[in-house]
Amino acid sequence: MSLSEETQIAFAYLAPIVIFAVARQLYLYISSSHSSRKPWRRFQLFEFVRRIVTYHIRGAELIEEGYQKSNGRPYRIRTLRNNLVIVSSDEHTEELASVPDTILSLHAVAKDMFEPQHTMYGFKVHDKSPLNGSMHSRVLRTLLTSKIPYLLPGLRDLSLKCFRQQIALHGKSSPSKPGFQNIPTFEVSRRLVSQINSYCFVGPELAQNEEFVTAAGDFAQEVMVTGEILQFFPRALAPIIASLSTNFKRSERILVSYLRTTILERIRICEDNIPHAQRPVDCIQWIVETMIRKSDYNVDHIIQEFLALWFGSVHQVSMSLVYALYHLIDNPTQIGLLREEMSSVDDWTTSLSSLPNLDRLLVESAKLHPSDSISMRRKALQTYRFRDGTVVNKGDWVCVPLRRFPAKISSHAIPSHQSSESSGKTDGGLNTSFTNLGADFPLWGMGKHACPGRFYASSILKLLVGNIIMNFDIDIDAVYMEEKRRTFIWRTAVVPRASIHLGVRRRDMEEGEVKSR
Numbered sequence: 064m065s066l067s068e069e070t071q072i073a074f075a076y077l078a079p080i081v082i083f084a085v086a087r088q089l090y091l092y093i094s095s096s097h098s099s100r101k102p103w104r105r106f107q108l109f110e111f112v113r114r115i116v117t118y119h120i121r122g123a124e125l126i127e128e129g130y131q132k133s134n135g136r137p138y139r140i141r142t143l144r145n146n147l148v149i150v151s152s153d154e155h156t157e158e159l160a161s162v163p164d165t166i167l168s169l170h171a172v173a174k175d176m177f178e179p180q181h182t183m184y185g186f187k188v189h190d191k192s193p194l195n196g197s198m199h200s201r202v203l204r205t206l207l208t209s210k211i212p213y214l215l216p217g218l219r220d221l222s223l224k225c226f227r228q229q230i231a232l233h234g235k236s237s238p239s240k241p242g243f244q245n246i247p248t249f250e251v252s253r254r255l256v257s258q259i260n261s262y263c264f265v266g267p268e269l270a271q272n273e274e275f276v277t278a279a280g281d282f283a284q285e286v287m288v289t290g291e292i293l294q295f296f297p298r299a300l301a302p303i304i305a306s307l308s309t310n311f312k313r314s315e316r317i318l319v320s321y322l323r324t325t326i327l328e329r330i331r332i333c334e335d336n337i338p339h340a341q342r343p344v345d346c347i348q349w350i351v352e353t354m355i356r357k358s359d360y361n362v363d364h365i366i367q368e369f370l371a372l373w374f375g376s377v378h379q380v381s382m383s384l385v386y387a388l389y390h391l392i393d394n395p396t397q398i399g400l401l402r403e404e405m406s407s408v409d410d411w412t413t414s415l416s417s418l419p420n421l422d423r424l425l426v427e428s429a430k431l432h433p434s435d436s437i438s439m440r441r442k443a444l445q446t447y448r449f450r451d452g453t454v455v456n457k458g459d460w461v462c463v464p465l466r467r468f469p470a471k472i473s474s475h476a477i478p479s480h481q482s483s484e485s486s487g488k489t490d491g492g493l494n495t496s497f498t499n500l501g502a503d504f505p506l507w508g509m510g511k512h513a514c515p516g517r518f519y520a521s522s523i524l525k526l527l528v529g530n531i532i533m534n535f536d537i538d539i540d541a542v543y544m545e546e547k548r549r550t551f552i553w554r555t556a557v558v559p560r561a562s563i564h565l566g567v568r569r570r571d572m573e574e575g576e577v578k579s580r
């Protein structure tokens with residue numbers, strides 16, 4: 064019997080938690096059993112387990128329930144390590160975005176969540192330093208964004224080829240839907256994103272290298288899982304636990320060996336003063352160019368910076384793709400509208416910013432099915448008091464909720480435009496842009512840390528969704544039509560179940576391909 068991926072992950076998480084919890088409680092129990100002054104300690108096991116279970120398997124629901132009850136006021140949720148202070152008003156959100164890193168730090172959160180020193184090739188993230196961000200901003204926000212039009216034709220062909228390969232690899236004829244092949248949605252989505260990102264991050268050659276692309280996809284997944292496991296162990300054990308949970312860093316080692324060779328080649332390009340027009344157009348080139356300006360650069364540090372950017376680029380995009388496809392299956396009339404819209408322009412892949420229905424699909428999907436229930440996490444490096452008096456104690460996290468709405472959503476939750484299911488057409492509204500920032504759409508965060516990869520993420524999501532629906536019909540087994548059956552909650556994240564399959568059936572391929580050219 065083979066266990067589903069989420070069952071394996073649940074075991075991987077729960078086994079160490081239970082062992083650690085029981086050992087800790089035994090210690091507390093034994094050390095307090097002679098003391099009649101501390102009988103409450105006997106109940107700690109119950110409290111400890113209750114807290115783990117409630118927050119870890121219902122975190123996203125707790126956030127949502129808290130939001131419903133709080134009536135817009137800040138509220139708190141206790142977690143294993145600290146308190147989450149959740150603020151949601153526009154005033155709080157804007158204030159949160161403006162507080163300096165020396166007080167409320169995003170990078171301190173990243174350190175707590177993913178332990179980069181143990182999961183990303185020894186990367187030391189600084190809580191307070193603005194240095195972490197400056198390279199990201201130049202490489203992603205400025206250079207990658209400006210090169211998207213140049214990269215799109217290659218990405219279009221690669222993504223279609225990759226999707227077809229995935230169908231050939233995983234496709235199984237659907238027993239209930241004639242002509243449909245079932246493919247594992249989340250796995251295929253991760254692979255598509257990993258391959259597309261490889262093209263933009265390290266160039267077309269490595270993007271075709273099976274070993275590199277597989278290791279790159281696995282690495283992102285392993286950082287996520289290992290970061291979670293490390294939460295339950297004392298810091299001193301982190302190196303050994305991280306090693307065990309990543310199969311002795313197998314994917315990291317593969318990536319590092321390819322990256323080292325590539326980075327050395329790219330350094331040579333810079334040292335030989337090759338004209339910019341002849342240099343490779345990819346992120347690793349820009350990272351190298353940015354970093355070798357500093358006198359103390361070294362190859363290991365460039366690798367670490369690369370891995371951190373890589374990690375940020377895979378996970379949320381692949382989950383967003385899954386949810387956008389499910390959203391279309393739930394709202395089939397949108398598929399027709401999208402096809403019509405894409406067919407109405409000469410080449411939809413070069414018109415991604417002027418396809419309002421496609422844009423709106425992503426906005427709606429992100430609002431209704433965000434892959435995380437919170438955004439704009441910050442850790443208090445010192446106690447912070449908001450202007451209205453709300454206090455975030457040192458060590459606690461503050462954030463804003465994304466799943467602000469009940470599961471049954473209606474058009475009122477999308478204030479800037481109506482649901483296309485109800486209106487049946489685009490309203491061309493002002494606020495339909497998926498990459499917009501604002502307190503009413505904090506998906507990308509706000510202020511100086513607002514996601515620098517959002518224009519890229521938006522373009523590739525549009526490209527992937529567009530390519531799939533222009534070339535395939537999509538469907539899902541009736542049993543999974545209920546949204547809750549497609550996902551599971553882990554802490555604040557809402558993760559697609561690996562066992563859910565997407566049904567795909569080739570449309571008129573010639574027509575689809577001609578339209579996308």
Ligand code: HEM
Pocket residue numbers: 169195196199203372375376377379380383438439440505506507508509510511512513514515516517519520
């Ligand atoms: C749907 C996909 C994505 C979502 C929802 C998303 C969301 C976010 C959010 C909420 C933040 C933190 C902002 C804050 O707290 O104020 C962030 C930061 C960041 N994102 Fe994204 N992101 C996505 C895709 C990407 C991609 C594709 C890349 C890389 C190409 C990327 C790179 C980064 C980086 C480097 C940061 C850190 C910025 C800093 O340290 O200042 N993200 N993202």
